[in-house]
Amino acid sequence: MQVTVASEYLDKFRDALIRLDVKKGEPILLAVSGGPDSLAMLLLAARLGDNPVIAATVDHRLRPEAADEAAYVADICKKLDVPHIILAPRHKISGNIQSSARDARYALLAAAADEAGCPLIATAHHGDDQLETILMRLARGSGIDGLAAIRHRNGRIIRPLLGFSKSELEKICADAGVEPVRDPSNDNAEFDRVTIRQWLAQSRHPFNLGRTDRTAHALNEVAEALAWMTDFVAKQRISQNDMVYQCDASGLPRDLKRRLLLLCISKLDPNLQPRGSAIDHLLNELNAGQTAMIGNILCKGGDIWFFSDAPSRRTEP
Numbered sequence: 001m002q003v004t005v006a007s008e009y010l011d012k013f014r015d016a017l018i019r020l021d022v023k024k025g026e027p028i029l030l031a032v033s034g035g036p037d038s039l040a041m042l043l044l045a046a047r048l049g050d051n052p053v054i055a056a057t058v059d060h061r062l063r064p065e066a067a068d069e070a071a072y073v074a075d076i077c078k079k080l081d082v083p084h085i086i087l088a089p090r091h092k093i094s095g096n097i098q099s100s101a102r103d104a105r106y107a108l109l110a111a112a113a114d115e116a117g118c119p120l121i122a123t124a125h126h127g128d129d130q131l132e133t134i135l136m137r138l139a140r141g142s143g144i145d146g147l148a149a150i151r152h153r154n155g156r157i158i159r160p161l162l163g164f165s166k167s168e169l170e171k172i173c174a175d176a177g178v179e180p181v182r183d184p185s186n187d188n189a190e191f192d193r194v195t196i197r198q199w200l201a202q203s204r205h206p207f208n209l210g211r212t213d214r215t216a217h218a219l220n221e222v223a224e225a226l227a228w229m230t231d232f233v234a235k236q237r238i239s240q241n242d243m244v245y246q247c248d249a250s251g252l253p254r255d256l257k258r259r260l261l262l263l264c265i266s267k268l269d270p271n272l273q274p275r276g277s278a279i280d281h282l283l284n285e286l287n288a289g290q291t292a293m294i295g296n297i298l299c300k301g302g303d304i305w306f307f308s309d310a311p312s313r314r315t316e317p
Contacts, residue, residue: 001079003176005047009168013044016160017051020153022120027052028158029118031109032077032084034069034181037124039076040169041161043176045122046080055084056112058105060093069181076178087112098191106157113156125150125159127209128166130216132196139192141276144255148220165209230259238264245307249286258283264307268297 022028030045032038032055045053055077057070070086077084087108093100113121133149140146152159161169173180200207233256237248245264249257261283265272272295274282285292286301293299293310300306 001076001081003043003047003080005043005172005176009044009164009172010048012163013048013160014050016163017158020158020160022051022158022160024050025052026120027054027116027118028120028122029053029109029113029116030055031105031121031123032057032073033124033183034073035124035183036170036173036180037126037161037166039073039178039180040164040172041122041124042077042080042082043172043178046082053082054116054118055082056109057084057086058108059086059088060101060104061088062093062097062101072181085112085116110156120156120158122158122160124161124169126161126164126166126169127213128197128200130162131200131207131209131212132193134212134216135196135200136192139196144219144226145223147216148223149216151220152217162213163210226255226259230256230263234260234263240267243268243308247305247307248303249305250303254283257287261286261305264305265294265297268307268309269295272297 028045028051030038030042030053032042034057042053042055045051055073057073059066059070074084074086089104089108093104109121113119130150134147137146137149150159150162151157152162170180233252237252237260239246245267247260247264249260252260258279262274262279265274274294278294282292282294282299286299286305289302291298291300296310298306298308298310
């Protein structure tokens with residue numbers, strides 16, 4: 001299959017890989033759903049040829065047409081001479097469908113990358129996704145970590161398309177004569193992201209994708225600095241005696257106190273991840289020297305904070 005991709009897009013994609021510290025010849029697993037974004041990434045990677053790539057399509061088994069879409073991607077990959085695998089979860093996805101599907105997808109991609117010997121996994125998040133994410137999290141009242149939005153690199157996950165717009169990716173597909181799959185959920189206004197997307201499309205807004213991504217990147221650097229500082233302070237301020245953790249948070253800025261509080265909670269219950277008003281209320285109580293409960297953790301405030309599993313409740317015979 002002869003693929004035509006404009007040189008300006010290939011150069012842009014190569015520059016993105018360089019900025020992500022991707023070494024030439026390093027194998028990459030591409031997450032390809034069949035939409036215009038991931039198909040454009042597939043075309044760019046296949047045409048550039050700097051890195052061996054394997055494409056993986058996840059069929060969450062949530063839509064009957066998903067199997068045909070995965071087969072369609074497999075056919076395109078065959079024409080491009082790119083190895084392709086179809087992944088599916090063992091168990092039915094339930095609960096919060098979007099969140100559970102995302103967790104299942106990344107777990108399947110990580111396992112497939114390990115098996116294929118790919119140290120990197122590339123997803124097709126792009127500049128419009130970045131803008132939508134920032135606005136969506138701003139509407140939800142997110143803090144620094146949330147407003148850092150989509151990281152260019154998060155461990156082995158790389159996102160080389162954050163410098164591309166949606167329209168550029170659609171043009172890459174159109175120029176190559178490849179028809180993308182259309183996911184109807186992308187038009188479902190019940191989802192916050194779709195509401196933001198529709199608002200952006202219908203309004204004359206001042207947002208610029210490049211400047212928005214720079215803001216997200218700057219916030220990500222701040223979040224990383226705060227995480228480093230939290231780890232540094234935790235080694236000096238948090239100690240353990242049996243299953244009781246104590247934390248000296250005196251004299252620290254509120255955000256560092258908040259992060260140390262979350263760290264202490266996670267040590268006793270990694271599955272308990274309070275956010276927003278719940279953690280702010282608990283922080284106020286500890287600062288006031290009060291005793292409080294969160295989950296099954298007993299928290300005692302004052303100059304030094306103490307955290308322990310709450311005593312079992314006695315039941316009457």
